[in-house]
Amino acid sequence: MEPETRYSVIGAIVLALSAAAIVGYLWLSSAGRDSDFRFYTVYFERQSLDGLQVGGNVNMRGITVGRVESYEIARDNINRVRVLLRVARETPVRENTAATVSRNLVTGIARINLVTPGTPGPELTRVAAGERYPVIPEGTSGTEQITDAVTRLGHAADATLQNVNRVLGPENQKTFAELLTQLRDLARGLNDRLATVDRVALEVGQSAAAFRKATGEIAVAARRVADAAEPLSRDAGSALREATVALQALTQATRNVERDLTLALQRIDRDGGAVLKRTDDALDIGVLELRATASELRSTAESVARTPDRLREPRAALIGLPPSRDSICASMA
Secondary structure (H helix, E strand, O other): OHHHHHHHHHHHHHHHHHHHHHHHHHHHHHHHHHHHEEEEEEEEOOOOOOOOOOOOEEEEOOEEEEEEEEEEEOOOOOOOEEEEEEEEOOOOOEOOOEEEEEEOOOOOOEEEEEEOOOOOOOEOOOOOOOOOOOEEOEOOOHHHHHHHHHHHHHHHHHHHHHHHHHHOOHHHHHHHHHHHHHHHHHHHHHHHHHHHHHHHHHHHHHHHHHHHHHHHHHHHHHHHHHHHHHHHHHHHHHHHHHHHHHHHHHHHHHHHHHHHHHHHHHHHHHHHHHHHHHOOHHHHHHHHHHHHHHHHHHHHHHHHHHHHHHHOOHHHHHHOOOOOHHHHHHHHO
8 A cells, every 4th residue: 555655646746846847837938928029919901911921020120020929800890800919029119100011022921010100209008998918000011002003003994995995886986987088078178179279379470470560561651651741841831821920810809709708608697597596497407508508619719719829730731721710700600
């Protein structure tokens, strides 16, 4: 019985020592882990995590500062992925630090980049309600921007192709064909009209040449007429001198007639004013006619008075002397 009891005690002691060793190891490992690293949570909703693996690198400014501990899809939102990061304690994670996803173009392996734009803020230590570790917000990666731009470009190209297909539909193709035919006919018509315009321009040029020739001939004829009229003007000088005496007498007679006409017009005006006051609207027309007659008589007298001045010119002599005084008086009567 004693050997069996001794072996039982030894087994119990060995088990106790083993359990103590395990607990000590776990305690030491957890204490060392907590002292060397910090844990952060990132929720990704916009960026794809294709190529991300547990143990993947966490970089800051191109330097590896930690690793990916785990990731899982959120239970309340299937479009949200929770990623747990283990980062070296001395890593400067700030409140304005954001997490983005980048990939190696050759291998396709993804990594997490911690980016702090602008001036670094306070250190991120606050743990939100319901969270175990501080939460680093999701950022925007250059790859995501390029992908979004390419996606928008693809949508725009697709819409453009659809519009082109609608524009180049059967009905529009028929319309374009008719338009091209009409443009061809229009071009032919324009060519014919241009030929007509060329002919008209040629005819206009010929007409202009003929007009210039006729103008030259008219100028020559005018010079000839001027040369022939010069002797006639000299001969008319003597006739003008002979007519001067008669014109002076005619001028005096004209002045007398003008004076008499003036007196008559004054009497007519006085009589017309008296009649205008005594008659109705019908007699107004007669008065106006009398005034018109008086105006014409005055104009005739002035014309007769200017006649001697015109006859003093050589060309008036060529036309002829004015009528005699008797004829003027007869015409005035």
